[in-house]
Amino acid sequence: MSAATYPFAENTYTLYSYAGCPFAQRTLRALEVAKVPHEVVEIDLANKPSWYHLVNPQLKVPALRTPSGDILIESLVTSEYVAEEFPDSQLLPSSSVERAQLRLFVEIFSSQIIPNIYGTLRAATAEEQEKKKQALLQGIREVSRELERQWERSSGKGGPLWYGDRFSLAEVDTVSFVNQLVGPEHYRGFKVPDTDEFKAFHRWFNEASKRPEYKKFSQDSQTIINNVQKFVA
Structure with missing residues (x-):
């Protein structure tokens, strides 16, 4: 070549x-x-x-x-x-309003969860680790609230996925990073509480993780733990 x-x-x-x-x-x-x-x-x-x-x-x-x-x-x-x-494929809806709502969900997830997953791992001191863990938890809290709002809309169909029963761009752009939470859990003791304020988040991901669209590309926990080790301070 x-x-x-x-x-x-x-x-x-x-x-x-x-x-x-x-x-x-x-x-x-x-x-x-x-x-x-x-x-x-x-x-x-x-x-x-x-x-x-x-x-x-x-x-x-x-x-x-x-x-x-x-x-x-x-x-x-x-x-x-x-x-x-x-x-x-119906990854995106035809309605411009519904597309905007989906993009907002992805933006909240991308700005408030993804950076804090790796920030939690990179934090060198106990104080900084706790700060990043709380920021990560707040991001997940916001995502859970956004899911609740969506499920009250007609397009949400009451859940459990963003559009009820079908895998959409909302899941495509986010579920890989929920899988990455095993890194902060392993290295920093991070856990998403099993409480009402995170109920929607747990319900959503529990359903998404059962789908073949998720399983085909997901990795086992130990592989992820090994992969993210390079980020750990």
């Missing part, structure tokens, strides 16, 4: 991914739910191939090459592209 080329599948989608990356799992799940034919090129993030900068100059996963040769990067961008390109 010359320095000017990189591997891709002809006339179909090519996803550059890493099985242990929760960000890449967003796109994997989107393609799976939408039933989009695709090929996966696994990228070893610890030893990236010399050609990968031609795919993604940021050297991150995921990256999605379309059949026309366009390359899209960033997990929220690629998952939403799949949802929009394949509307029959």
